[in-house]
Amino acid sequence: MSLTRPDLDALPAYVPGRSVPGAIKLASNEVPYGPLPGVVEAVTAAVAGVHRYPDMGVTELRARLADRLGVDSERVATGCGSVALFEHLFRVACLPGDEVVYAWRSFEAYPIIGATTAAKSVRVPNTGAHAHDLNAMADAITDRTRIVIVCNPNNPTGTAVRKAELDAFIDRVPANVIVALDEAYREFVTDPDVPDGLREYGDRPNVVVLRTLSKAWGLAGLRIGYLIGSPEVAAAVRKVVTPFSTSLAAQAAALAALDAEAEMRRRVDLVVAERTRVVEAVRKVYPDVPETQSNFFWLPLGDQSAEFAAAQERAGVIVRSFQGDGVRVTIGTPEENDAFLGAL
Structure with missing residues (x-):
C-alpha cells in the first residue's frame, strides 16, 4: 500500500x-x-535578528516594489522565488481537473506544479523556431482552462514573444482565464518589440505578471520573487503563501539590491x-x-x-x-x- x-x-x-x-x-x-553592493552588509545586519520571525506581510518590500512599478501595494505578493508564486497561483485558481495551458518546452516546473495541485497540464508544442505558438495555445483553451502561461522570454529556449502577437493572444483569452506572464528574465530584454507585461497589460484584471530577484538582481541563493495582479488575485495569493516564507535575510537583501x-x-x-x-x-x-x-x-x-x-x-x-x-x-x-x- x-x-x-x-x-x-x-x-x-x-x-x-x-x-x-x-x-x-x-x-x-x-x-x-x-x-550587488550593500546586499552582504544588509544580510549580515539582518542575521542578528534571526531569533525573531520576519514581517509576514513583507510590508516594506512590497511598498518599495509597488512604488518602483507604479502600482498599489495591494496588487503585489511576494514569495520564495517566482516559482513558489506560481504554486500559489495554481492553488488559488485551480480545482482538481481544471486545466493549465503552457508552451512546451518551457519552464520545467510548470508540469510539476500542475500535478501537485491536481490540475491538468495542456502542453502546446513550440514552433519550429523554438518559440511559443500563441495561436495554438489560444485554440487549446477550453471551458476547464483556469490559467494560461506565457514565459517571456521563454526558459529554456530564450525566445521572446513580441507585442503584436501577444496583444492578439490576450484579446482571445476569455476574461475568466488568468494570463500568467512569467517575466523572470525581463531585465535582459533588449528588443523594444518585446513588451513589458505590466506596462502593457497590467490594467487587465485577468493578467498576472511574475518576476524574480534571483536572476539579474543576483539573489538566487536567497529565493525571493514577486507577483503583480489585480487586488483580488494578489490578496488570494498572499492568503495561501506559506507563513513567513519570505525570510528576514531575503527581505533585507531585496531592499538593498533595489538600492543598487x-x-x-x-x-x-x-x-x-x-x-x-x-x-x-x-x-x-x-x-x-x-x-x-x-x-x-x-x-x-x-x-x-x-x-x-x-x-x-x-x-x-x-x-x-x-x-x-x-x-x-x-x-x-x-x-x-x-x-x-x-x-x-
Missing part, C-alpha cells in the same frame, strides 16, 4: 543545474558577478554584450541557435544533447542538457564563455 499519491510516481523531479567542484557552471542562469539598480543595469549590459558575442561565435558551428532575449541561449541538439553536455563537462564546463531536446547555456564571464567556446 502506498502512503503517497500514485500519480506522482510518473512525475519527473525538478532537475537543477549541476555544480561540479572546480568546473565552470553555465547551467543555472545565474549572474556571475557576485551580490544602476549597478544591476551595468552588469546586465555586460551579460547582454557577451550574449551577442557568444551566440555569434556558436552559430558558426551550430547555425540553428535561435534568437535569445535572456541570459542564456538554446542549442537545439535533440538526441545529441547529453553527448554535447558530457563533452563540455570533460572540458570543465557544466551546461544544462534537456534530454532529447537541447542544451541551455548560461552566459558567464568573458573568461568562462571563452572556456565554453574553446570546448565547442
Whole structure:
C-alpha cells in the first residue's frame, strides 16, 4: 500500500543545474558577478535578528516594489522565488481537473506544479523556431482552462514573444482565464518589440505578471520573487503563501539590491554584450541557435544533447542538457564563455 499519491510516481523531479567542484557552471542562469553592493552588509545586519520571525506581510518590500512599478501595494505578493508564486497561483485558481495551458518546452516546473495541485497540464508544442505558438495555445483553451502561461522570454529556449502577437493572444483569452506572464528574465530584454507585461497589460484584471530577484538582481541563493495582479488575485495569493516564507535575510537583501539598480543595469549590459558575442561565435558551428532575449541561449541538439553536455563537462564546463531536446547555456564571464567556446 502506498502512503503517497500514485500519480506522482510518473512525475519527473525538478532537475537543477549541476555544480561540479572546480568546473565552470553555465547551467543555472545565474549572474556571475557576485551580490550587488550593500546586499552582504544588509544580510549580515539582518542575521542578528534571526531569533525573531520576519514581517509576514513583507510590508516594506512590497511598498518599495509597488512604488518602483507604479502600482498599489495591494496588487503585489511576494514569495520564495517566482516559482513558489506560481504554486500559489495554481492553488488559488485551480480545482482538481481544471486545466493549465503552457508552451512546451518551457519552464520545467510548470508540469510539476500542475500535478501537485491536481490540475491538468495542456502542453502546446513550440514552433519550429523554438518559440511559443500563441495561436495554438489560444485554440487549446477550453471551458476547464483556469490559467494560461506565457514565459517571456521563454526558459529554456530564450525566445521572446513580441507585442503584436501577444496583444492578439490576450484579446482571445476569455476574461475568466488568468494570463500568467512569467517575466523572470525581463531585465535582459533588449528588443523594444518585446513588451513589458505590466506596462502593457497590467490594467487587465485577468493578467498576472511574475518576476524574480534571483536572476539579474543576483539573489538566487536567497529565493525571493514577486507577483503583480489585480487586488483580488494578489490578496488570494498572499492568503495561501506559506507563513513567513519570505525570510528576514531575503527581505533585507531585496531592499538593498533595489538600492543598487544602476549597478544591476551595468552588469546586465555586460551579460547582454557577451550574449551577442557568444551566440555569434556558436552559430558558426551550430547555425540553428535561435534568437535569445535572456541570459542564456538554446542549442537545439535533440538526441545529441547529453553527448554535447558530457563533452563540455570533460572540458570543465557544466551546461544544462534537456534530454532529447537541447542544451541551455548560461552566459558567464568573458573568461568562462571563452572556456565554453574553446570546448565547442
